[in-house]
Amino acid sequence: MSIELNHGQRRFEVMAYVDAMHDAQAIELAELASDGLGPALMTVLFTDEASADPRVLLDVGELPLPVLISFMAMVAEEQRRIAGVPGVRAQ
Numbered sequence: 001m002s003i004e005l006n007h008g009q010r011r012f013e014v015m016a017y018v019d020a021m022h023d024a025q026a027i028e029l030a031e032l033a034s035d036g037l038g039p040a041l042m043t044v045l046f047t048d049e050a051s052a053d054p055r056v057l058l059d060v061g062e063l064p065l066p067v068l069i070s071f072m073a074m075v076a077e078e079q080r081r082i083a084g085v086p087g088v089r090a091q
Helices: 065-083
Strands: 002-007 010-019 024-033 036-046 055-058
Touching: 002 065, 010 036, 010 065, 024 065, 036 065
Parallel strands: none
Antiparallel strands: 002 010, 010 024, 024 036, 036 055
16 A cells, blocks of 8 residues: 655655565555655554554654544554454555
């Protein structure tokens, strides 16, 4: 999954992937710059343990509230998809 979010002049990208370093599925928010994708501003790691809460990794920075709200909604949907909740669409 790769989705672009826009807020004023700022552009962000949300990507879901498997993080090899942490051996976990992840969803990441990064800001797009004129020369491409910048570093991750926020990453959520989903563990394989059903009882474990996802880990949120933050970088220094600021986010517009509408972008954060949209990203967290995507995180919740990705968590339901990983858990196999019926009716959640695959990205």
